Amino acid sequence: MTETASAAASGASATERFRTDKAVTAASPKERVDLLAREVIDALHATVRKHKVTYDEYNALKAWLINVGDDGEWPLFLDVWVEHVIEEVATEHRQGSKGTIEGPYYVPGAPDQGATGTVPMRDEEAGTPLTWTGRVTSTDGSALAGAKVEVWHADSDGFYSRFAPGLPEWNLRATFTTDDSGAFEIHTIKPAPYQIPTDGACGKLIAAAGWHAWRPAHIHVKVSAPGHELLTAQLYFPGDEHNDDDIASAVKPELMLNPTPSGDGETVEYGFVLDPVRD
Ligand code: MBD
Ligand code: FE
Numbered sequence: 001m002t003e004t005a006s007a008a009a010s011g012a013s014a015t016e017r018f019r020t021d022k023a024v025t026a027a028s029p030k031e032r033v034d035l036l037a038r039e040v041i042d043a044l045h046a047t048v049r050k051h052k053v054t055y056d057e058y059n060a061l062k063a064w065l066i067n068v069g070d071d072g073e074w075p076l077f078l079d080v081w082v083e084h085v086i087e088e089v090a091t092e093h094r095q096g097s098k099g100t101i102e103g104p105y106y107v108p109g110a111p112d113q114g115a116t117g118t119v120p121m122r123d124e125e126a127g128t129p130l131t132w133t134g135r136v137t138s139t140d141g142s143a144l145a146g147a148k149v150e151v152w153h154a155d156s157d158g159f160y161s162r163f164a165p166g167l168p169e170w171n172l173r174a175t176f177t178t179d180d181s182g183a184f185e186i187h188t189i190k191p192a193p194y195q196i197p198t199d200g201a202c203g204k205l206i207a208a209a210g211w212h213a214w215r216p217a218h219i220h221v222k223v224s225a226p227g228h229e230l231l232t233a234q235l236y237f238p239g240d241e242h243n244d245d246d247i248a249s250a251v252k253p254e255l256m257l258n259p260t261p262s263g264d265g266e267t268v269e270y271g272f273v274l275d276p277v278r279d
Contacts, residue, residue: 014075079101079104083101084100095139101232103250110173111174111175115176120170120174138274146225147182154191158193192217193214193217193240195215212245214247
């Protein structure tokens, strides 16, 4: 790699990606905006009064908020510290598989590998080979043929293609399409534990507060089928030292992959149950 990855570069890409893919189309009712904005602002006032926040602290906050925007880190900040509660509320009615947050680095349209295939990677890609088989079913147990299983994850240095420079366009990103029995077979590598970018505004907050920037190793996934709710999840590995203190609070016990040694790598079975769309 000639260019080095930086928070500003990853952040600008994540901000641009959000603008492209998640543009808000519907306006919220005035009553709803009034209620939510007022409660959030009231909560801020309560914190100021409770802890007697000073002008120096107020100006530090202002400077930091400006930096979050300059570094393009609003997607990172919100996905790390807010999205997990949004996801919890959005999916509390579900009977099928547990999901978790999407995070800032999803890109739609990764190359389709059919039902069985290998995630695009470099010849020298570092990491333990992982074979992952599973099925996609509906909550009534019926197979979902032609379901899409989109996966994306970081390389062993913690970089995501499309957000860090110097990686092949779709490195470690792929789409799989389930066969007639709803089955898929994915060949990839086990990702490594991951540190969110520390050279931007989010890193400054983490350092100033004495927190850490780690997320456990994870594979992101989106599973979709006609007539069913989109499932967004991440899968983790038992024994990772950050499973219990993920900076993004996105680990759940149901999301553990439990691979066992096999040949020169590891193998695991993990499937998904999708909820039909509610009327
Ligand atoms: C990630 O890879 C991620 O998954 C989240 C949630 C936040 C930052 C980087
Ligand atoms: Fe991630």
